[in-house]
Amino acid sequence: MALNRRQFLTLMGGSAGAAVFFQACGIPEKELLIDSPIEMPEDLVTGIDNWYATSCRQCDTAEGIVVRVMEGRAKKIEGNVDYPINVGKHSPRCEAGVQGLYHPDRISSPLVRTGPRGSGEYREISWEDAIGRLTNELQNLEASGDQSQAVLVTNPIGGHLGLVADKFADVFGARRFTYEPLETSVVRKALSDVFGQNAMPDFDIDNSDYLLSFGADFLSTWASPTRYSRGYGEFRQGHDHRGKLVHIDSRFSATAANADEWIRVNPGTEGLFALAVIQSIVSKGHISDSVVNALTGGDSGWLSTYSPENVSEEIGVTPETILHVGEDFSHSNHALAIGGGSAAAHSNGYASVKAIFSLNHVADNVGKKGGVILNPDSPIGGLEAAPSGNSFAEFQRLTEDMQSGTVKVLMVRGADLFYGLPDTSGFKGRSANVPMIVSFGGMMDDTTSMADLILPEHHYLEDWGTDIPLAGVGYELVGFQQPVVRPFFEDRGDNLGTKGFGDVLLAIAQVMQMDLGLNADTFKEVIRESARELYALRRGSINAPTFEAFWNGVLQRGGWWDVNAKGPSSAEPDRLDGISSPVITGSGEFNLMPFASASLLDGRNASLPWMQAMPDPISTATWQTWVEMNHKVAEERGIKEGDVVTVSASGRSITALAMPNPATPPDAVSIPFGQGHRDGGRYSAGRGGNLMAILDAVHDETTGALAWAANRVSVTPTGEWVRVPKFENTVPDFPRDEHNHVIELTSEDAH
């Protein structure tokens, strides 16, 4: 007779005795199943889970995800195995989508401001009322012919949402801005000039054997880190020959930590390094004449100005280091160069990044295995990847217009301007001259809390969407985003709760009798109509007899792609120019090397507790703003971990917690972006310092982008000390050997 556990315990009359008895007699554990909390009581019925495919919107790469849903609630996010960008993998940020969905501080209905701006005093109104208020303002502008005094600012959005927003602004006549705090416009423009394409290419890190990266923290935050990390894993151990990664950066980033060699260069000289590598390879003749002519404009004489001997001092390395990299790069079978991040965030950013990516022409790897894979155009006409943001210079001009009173209605979606624009832009003060600020934010952030009218949008797990990837995979791909759960605030009724941004714009257009030319009343219908275009192509990943079957197919698999519809296989090199010395402002004694937080990025994820609590890969710090400095320098100055220090740049300052480490260059300090929100819910408001705010207005010469790595700062202890919330030392270290290595951690074997 098989006893179940409850009967057995009753029989024995005590759990300790019972346990001894179990062990001694070896009753098959299967009969007991005591180890699993889910199967203990006989009367517990496990639920059925469904996994729905959709797109993640935690960062700019819309990775394909599957969401586990039980009884109408989203439980867990994992990578979509089918989806070509991330192939089942996902970044730590993707997981936190469920916390955004169930965040306790979400806004559950439209709000209108009742107190002074920033007071947080709002009153709930109906959607009908809210849309009426906004259309009323827009109609007033229309009546006086001042449509251009309405401004629509969003984060970079592509796909159908971008299309609807663009058409809305265009048909009404509003000015349309795209805002991203850490601008990609420098990299995007350089890439388009070097490879002749507006889209970002794919980098075949997987099959590369020598990867030279400049500034870009591509394993952590840059562009498409999950895709690159996946390639990196194979690059290391997926092939017979282990690839070599050399990282050139002014900061010791997560990518530098994983590199075989980290070459520290002075801030803003990454491009000079790349140009010197090109010069060394050209001078040795390891490159075809046609490429040399295209890169130099026919006369390679000017390039000798940038020989390793001439520029090594400015870069801060020896000429041999550059020559050695040039040798390795030109003698590798599958050399690949990528760059961006801090390398692009200088006054010479564009010229630098252009030189860096031109190394791929030197390696002749475009369209080849282990090289740069170009992307085809979007398979749906008019549907594009998200654009790069407008430059900081353009936003500065916008604030001047605000000052002069020619901005009457400022509509903001996904763009935290009050948080992200540096104080030098004067945005905060000048916003007082804008009569109406409208936010579509689903949660309070520094901008939404200044809005006069809030039209809260759905969380992305409740909404429709599509994505044309920013950094594609080398063939045609359209990601599909679908609601995986019903809206969380559905029970508040149709006239309260949240609504999709696309649907709200369509509703406003309807009220104002604007024809957006989309032939659909709802955002879902807009997407479905486009899907018909895809269906009509009769190719790609979904082979279906009817459109309905096709539609179900794309939603089930999270997208549509055609592995045979590839991009161009070659690109003409573009002529390079010289690179000027970087403009560095401020009189402090340290170069400030800001970086995007691995979890919070530019600050957008700060409201999510899992992201706040995720230890930084390098410092292991959480929940705070810290400043990394060299531990010997810190010791000389009497600064120890946890000392509260004031970091000042050109008269503006923030406080941060000192985190000395052995990897920070002695002449530099590093601070993550992401904290210092005035508002943003219980987990982020009033926490840490906003580094963005204190940056000086230095621009990239070509694009006008904010050169956020071009500041010098001073560091002064305040005399206070607080414990740094960090994971390090939570548990004791593993034992170390005489070289200070953790025992059995590294091997000198190259395979």
Place this chain on the structure above:
Amino acid sequence: MADSQDRKWGMVVDIDRCTGCNGCVVACQSENNIPNNLEEHFNQRRAIQWIRIERYWEGEYPNVKARFIPVMCQQCGNAPCEPVCPVYATYHNEEGLNVQVYNRCIGTRFCANGCPYHVRFFNFWEPEWPESLKNQLNPDVTVRSRGIMEKCSFCVQRIRRSTREGERDEVQVEDGDRAISPACVNACPTTALTFGDFNNESSQVSMMKEEAMANRGKKEGRGYRLLDNLGTEANVIYLKKVDNSAGAVHGH
């Protein structure tokens, strides 16, 4: 696949692939109903992370390296935590897992003292979530109350669910099936973590273990166990980081 009672679960961790991104850490928090680690929890050194990334410094600027080791419960074959438990809350199951029975645990914390890997975490408080965040909690995993010990379970709920569903549908659970793999393994962007059955000779983990451990002591044998000298017979095999950079100094 063999009868579920013949299985012996294990993991292989390739440190040469690991980038220290913490993807595994967040995936585990989401899957296993781990309470939000607030700032004060870190400051009290009581943050709960069933899997953690340890970061080690080697050298000084400019010749400096950071090394990352993901550490989770090693599911020891000869576990120091097991014999010390007075109530048999922690014991060894028939699939090689070192399991924790939450409703037996009385919170003596002897097991945490016994564990050389520091992967056991004590609930010093009742776990708390704002009401709306409770919607995310995984119904397959118990929320642990104050006063009891918890640790990595190799996502036993996934093993149970997929085994049960496999029996129901009369299909075998394949090696490497994502339904049975722990959350950290599925998340890892670089495939540094591999999970499977060491008793199945053709499973990927068995083959990796075989290759890594056969050549131990030689250059090509990258395999090792954490604190192997303690004789814990851990079921997590690590593969060493490869360092072929100029001027690197080595651990051996």
